[in-house]
Amino acid sequence: MATDLRISNISKIYPGCIANDNVSLQFKSGKIYALLGENGAGKSTLVKILSGVISPDNGEVFLNEKNLKLSSPLNAKKNKIGMVFQHFNLFETLSVFENLSIDANEDNKSLRVRINEIFKKYNFSIDLDVPVLNLSAGQKQKVEIIRCLLRSPKVLIMDEPTSVLTEQETEELFISLKKFCDEGILIIYITHKLKEVLSLCDEVAVMRKGKVVSVSQTQNERVETLANKMVGQKLAKIKKKINISKNKDEIFKVKHLNFYSDDPFETNLVNLNFSVKKGECLGIAGISGNGQNELFQILSGEIIAPDTSIIFRNKEIAKLNPKQRREYLMAFSPEDRISQAAVPELKIYENVALNNFKSSNFFEKGLVNEKKIKEHSKKILSDFSVNTDNVELKSQFLSGGNLQKLILGRELITAPELLICYNPTWGLDVGAINYIHETLIKINDQEKSTILISTDTEELLKLSDRIAVIYKGKLSKIMPSEEVTPGKLGVLMGGGSID
Amino acid sequence: MSLDISFIGILIGSIMASSVPLILAASGELITERSGVLNLGVEGMMIIGAISGFALMVITDNLFIAIVGSMLSGVIISLIFGFLTQSLLTNHVATGLALTIFGIGLSAMLGKNFVGIPGKEFPILFSSLRESIPFFGPILFGHSIVLYFAFALPFLTNYFLKKTKLGLVVRAVGDSPVSASNQGINVVLVRYCCILYGGAMCGLAGAYLSLIYTPQWIENMTAGRGWIALALVVFATWSPIKVLIGALIFGGITILQLHMQAIGFRIPVQFLSALPYLMTIIVLVVISRDSRKIKLNTPTSLGRIFYKEK
16 A cells, blocks of 8 residues: 655744754655755654654644644654664663564564565564664664564654664665565665765755755756755765875884784774875774774773884884873774764763863862863854854754864864874764764875874775775885775775785 | 671661662662662651551551552652653752652651651561471561562562563663653653652552551651662662662671670770661672673763653
C-alpha cells in the first residue's frame, strides 16, 4: 500500500532561535528522500517532531491524509513511524534482545523468531545475547533499525546515520535502505553529506536556518549546486599553492618513533621517521585504526614513547608533557572535540582557560583572572567567526563546526610554530569545513607548519605539501603531493605498494 | 561457654535476625537505584518506619496495622523525596541527605511519648520445630514472618529484574532515561514507583527493629543501619544476591565480635567493632571484582536529573 506523508506549516521556536519556520514537505513511498542542511538548519528538530519526541508550536502532520496528533513517541510508533536517532537510543547495559523486547507486545519466543526472520531477510547477523555496549557503531545502528522493522513501519527516518559508520558499514546500510524502499517503506534520510544524497536518494529537500529553501530531484543536482543551496552563498573553491622549498629549515623532526601496546585495541607503531619544514603541511593519510590515534597522542605528549627522538626547534622534546610542549609553541587539535579537546560542561571561557600558558596570566596567585580570560575568549570568538559572542555559553551547546572553530582559535591565538591536527573537519558541514581549510592554509602562508592526520583523502590532497600514508602502524615514504593521486593513496591505504 | 553444635545453630539464627533490616532496606534501595535514582534518605525512612510502626502498635494494639502502617509511612516520606527530585528536579544527593536529617528529627519528636513503653511480643512461626530439631531448628524455624520475607526478597528482586518485563523497564530507565523516554516509557512514573517501593521496604526495615528485633522505641535506634544498607548496595554492585551475602557477613561479624569481646579476646575493642565494616567491604569487593559485570549492573544514569524535552 502506498504511503503518503505530508508535513504542513510546521513551526517550532526555541528561545533565541527559530528551529523550524513554516516547514511544509510531502513524501511518497517508493522513494528515498534526503533532508539536507548544515548543522543547526533545523533538520533534527523536524524529525524529532515527526517522531513525537517534541511537539511543534504550529502545524500538522498527515499520514495518508489522516491528521496525526504526534504528542508522544508512543503515538508516532502507533502510526508506524520509525526513527533511528543520530545518537543511538539504546540501553547500553542491556542485551540486544532486551533492547528489542522492551516495547514488544509478544512473548520472547515468537519475538526471537521474528527477529531471526528479519536477520535472514536482510542478511544481518548480531548476537542477541551480548550487551549492546560490546557492539560496534554499525551493529548498534542495525539494532535500532531492527527495532523499527519489528513494528513493520510505513515511514523510516534516519537521522545522520553514517556519521559513526565506517565506509564498509555505510555501504551495507545503503543496500539495506534500498531494500526497505523497494518494499514500500518511505525513507527520509537526514544528512549534511552531499555525496550520500547524490548516491542514495531520489529527491532532496534543502533546509537552511529553519526553512525549506529547495526541493528537487537529485538527478538534476551536483555536489556544487547542493552545497551552494545548503550554505546560501557561493562557496569559494579552495586550492592551496604548494610550496616545496627544499632549502627551508626543518622545524620538527621525528626519529625512530616506536610504540608497543598490550591493548589489542591499540596499534603498534614501528620505526616512524619524518620531518616537517617551516611553512609546510605534512599530511598523514590512512584508514582509521591504523595507528593515527597513537601517533597523535605521542606527538602531543599524551603518551611518552620510549627510545624516540622528537626534535622541535632544535630542542629534544620527546619526554615533555603536552603542557610543556605547548610552552615551546606547539598546538594540538585532537579528533574527538567533545571529550578530548574541550570539556562540554564548561563554559566557553573556561575551556579557553584550560589552555593556559605562563605568559597568558590567566591565573594570578592561584586565583582565576576571569576578566582577562573573557577578553581573550571574546577575541577568539570574533577572530575565528564562531557564531556566538557569549563567552558564558556552555561549550556543549555549540555545534560541531563552531566548537572546532573555538578549539582551533584557542590553539592558534598563541601563534604556534607547529599545529598538529587529527581529522579537524570530522562530521562538519561544508561551510565549516571550508572555513577550517582556509584557516589551515593561512597558517602555512604565515610560515608556520602543520601536521594534518586525516582519514579524508580529498582534504589531504587539498591542504598538504607532502603526504605519507600510515598502514598498520608503518609509514610509507613521504611524497610531494603533486605526485600523489587519490588512486595512489587508495592503494597505499589498503596496504598495497605503488613502486 | 562450649562451642557445641546447637550453640552454633542458635548463633546462625541470631545472625540471620540481625541482618534482616539490612536486607530489607538494601533490597528496596537497590530497586530505586536501578531506576537511576540515588536516595540517600534510607536511614531517615527506616527510622520513620520504626517510630510509626511502634506508635501504631501501641495505639491500635494490632501488629498487622503496625507493620502495614510502617510501610505506608515509608511510602509517604519517600513521596516527598520523589516529588522533589522527579517533579521539581532537585539534586538527588542533597535531597536524600535532607530526608535522613528530617527523618531522624521527626522520629525523635514523634517518639517522645513512646520512650520506655514495653513492646509487644511478635508471633514467631514454627516454634515447636525450632526446639525439636538440633542445629537446623534454630536456623530455619522460630522466626517472624518478616524474616522469611526478607530472605526471600533478594531472590524475588533478582527474578523481578532479570525475568520480568517491568524489571526490564526499570533497568532500561536506569540505563538511559532519554532513550527510555524516546521509546515511549514514562520515565518519571517508573522512577516514582521505584522510589515509593524503596520507601516501603525501608519503613518495613525500621518496623522490624522496633517491633521484632528489640521491641521498644529508642531514639535513633536505627544507629546507622541505613547507611550500611546504602553501602551494601554499592559494594554488592547492584546485585540482589550479593546484597544478601553482604548483609549476612555484616550481621555475622557484628554478632561474632560481640561474642569475642565477651570472651575477652586480646584484641583491641575498637578493632573488633570496626571489623564488620572492614570485612563486609573486603568480601564484597573481592566477590564483585569482575569489571565487566560491574559495568553491566551499574545503573548508568544513577543520581542524574532527568527532564523531558518539550
